[in-house]
Amino acid sequence: MxxxxxxxxxxxxxxxxxxxxxxxxxxxxxxxxxxxxxxxxxxxxxxxxxxxxxxxxxxxVKLTPLLAGEVxxxxxxxxxxxxxxxxxxxxxxxxxxxxxxxxxxxxxxxxxxxxxxxxxxxxxxxAFLPSIPGIGARNVFTFRDADDAAALKARSLTARQVAVIGGGLLGLEAARAMAAQGARVCVIEHEMRLMPRQLDAEAAALLSARLYALGVTCLTGVRVEEVLAPAGAVTGLRLSTGETLPADTLVVCAGVxxxxxxxxxxxxxxxxxxxxxxxxxxxxxxxxxxxxxxxxxxxxxxxxxxxxxxxxxxxxxxCGEPAAFARAAPATRLKVVGVEVFSIGEVEALEERPGVRAFAWRDASQGLYRRVFVERGRLAGAIAIGPWAELNRVQQAVTARSPAPPLFAPRFRREGTLWPAAAPASAADWPEAATVCNCTGVTRGRLGEAMANGAASLDALRFETGACTVCGTCQPLLEEILAGGAASATAQRWWRILSAVSIAAALLALVTALAPRVPIPDAFEARGGLETLWFDNIVKQWTGYGLLAVTAALMLLGLRKRLRVARRLGGYDAWRLVHLGLGVAAALGLFLHTGFRFGLNLSSALMTVYVAALLLGGIAGLATGADHKLRDAGVGSAAAPPRKIPVWLHILALWPLPLLLGAHVLGVYAY
Ligand SMILES: Cc1cc2nc3c(=O)[nH]c(=O)nc-3n(C[C@H](O)[C@H](O)[C@H](O)COP(=O)(O)OP(=O)(O)OC[C@H]3O[C@@H](n4cnc5c(N)ncnc54)[C@H](O)[C@@H]3O)c2cc1C
The missing domain is CATH 3.50.50.60 (FAD/NAD(P)-binding domain)
Structure with a gap:
């Protein structure tokens, strides 16, 4: 820099x-x-x-991996x-x-x-410097900004015995980073366990054991009484236990x-x-x-x-816009400790609050531990040591205070999972409310929105949403969402109208197929009113022209993607709505022209094709409009969106239409 x-x-x-x-x-x-x-x-x-x-x-936030030599x-x-x-x-x-x-x-x-x-x-x-005698000695560092990181990085080349005051998030990350540079590191925490606000006693003990294996010793329930520096530079610490801890470097991470x-x-x-x-x-x-x-x-x-x-x-x-800050459940993940540590919710308070039920799962052989807190039937917090495939889903559920999954307790105690089904493989298929970037709380829906507004690269997504600008661990998820495409990542524009018109088109097609046929009157004189529509040759000709025009417009709209000039006449979303509206008009046109009567031979085939194309078009429209809802419910994926099959069937059903229509028109005029 x-x-x-x-x-x-x-x-x-x-x-x-x-x-x-x-x-x-x-x-x-x-x-x-x-x-x-x-x-x-x-x-x-x-x-x-x-x-x-x-x-x-x-x-x-990246100063910690910098100190660890990872970036x-x-x-x-x-x-x-x-x-x-x-x-x-x-x-x-x-x-x-x-x-x-x-x-x-x-x-x-x-x-x-x-x-x-x-x-x-x-x-x-x-950074807060506690008033400990000798704290102003040489080789005592804080860890807050780039100047601190640069000084610590330089010191890490010669430091052999590092003491860290503070067993919180930052202290542990600093300790692990210094250990990664080859120093022996000891963390001193005056509370009885590490990360007391984020972890319970069992998780903290497990973390402590993992850290020990990585070269970091943790002393809890111990205070530093004095920084020993007889010649101006730190040589050790006098502890509340009466012992002296030798140290040539002290990093103070005692809060801010x-x-x-x-x-x-x-x-x-x-x-x-x-x-x-x-x-x-x-x-x-x-x-x-x-x-x-x-x-x-x-x-x-x-x-x-x-x-x-x-x-x-x-x-x-x-800027005069209404806005109010609402606090979400605090979520924490350690970045460089070399062991995955996750905590969400006010864990310390939840442990003591009456009416909160906690459920734990552990696998001692692999050093895994998970615990969830449920308050009035809703997920209120969670802790995990070691990997947990459901983490993002857990974070989303706790943030939204979602009800705990039904009958989860036996499964959780047995397998350590809250939900029966595994989370979707690709982040592009996650529900809109799912948190993708844990540091900034950016959801999949927010990313989809940014993509729909033109953010087409990782850099643009970062810039627009702030996702992946902190610790960077969610980058692979952003890449998956980018690969999934904007349309699949968020709700379609006007999706409600789109779905409603699609349902109307499909229902009209069903009515056309199933409604009783309008009977042919016995006597010519008996024909009147609505029947004029179907038995007056001139009127029938005009309804036929109308239906033909609507059908031609429908087919031309299919060329919208190919014709450059058409692109200037509005976005694809608008054209799709017009297409579906015309589908509804075609269904009405069919009724006016045929009175639900299928006729024989060619006419029957033509009606069948019309009805099938309309029905499948309506289903395809509905699957498009409700795409995000369906995928939230686990139907389809980014690679295979739910609309894929109905759209193809709709197109297939349309193939015979021009031929049959041509034959029908010729037939009418010839005979
Ligand atoms: C090493 C490290 C790792 C962290 N890791 C995580 C993490 O993984 N996840 C997480 O959520 N949080 C993490 N945090 C905490 C996170 O960095 C802070 O929450 C965040 O930086 C707060 O942002 P801020 O802009 O409010 O304050 P700051 O980041 O403190 O920025 C304030 C800025 O204002 C400047 N300033 C102060 N006074 C003045 C003045 N009078 N005039 C002009 N400028 C001034 C300061 O120099 C500073 O640059 C970490 C912090 C550190 C130090």
Missing amino acids: DGSTLDPDFEAHLPAALAARVDAVVVGGGPTGFRVARELSRRGRSVALLNAESWAPYNR QFGQVAQPRDPVGDGLAHHYAGQRAVAVDLDARLVETASGRLFPFRDLVICTGSR RAETTLAQSMGLAVHRGILVDAAMRTSHPHVYAAGECAEFDDRVEGLVGPCLDQAETAAKTL
């Missing part, structure tokens, strides 16, 4: 869109700030994004400018130090001034604190974070806050997914 170089003459080099006061200044260039800037820019707002860090935009610096940088090509411009190396709310002006540490109409604060968090310095200097209401309402408004009408620096409903977020949701909410509110 390159450090950014900025011209000191700010005013002279402002892009034209920023020469005047910008619509919004966004302070903070983490995932939240970039998302706010992009969402505002998409809505036509001019934005200046100020970031204290002087690195080019990078993915904070290089280049792979941590964002592949595409996260603010997009719109009206947003980001300024690296610009720490906002003061805000004049009357003049609506942000001042940065380098003395630049950024005028704004609205301000969005996304200053995130900073919301970065609220700027907000406090502005006089905003701040508690643990900047206080916001559900629309991300702060105590000042022109100032919003989102991400890890914000506190909503007594809580400060600590994962990317909810921060991005807050970013979208803030951008919408600022």
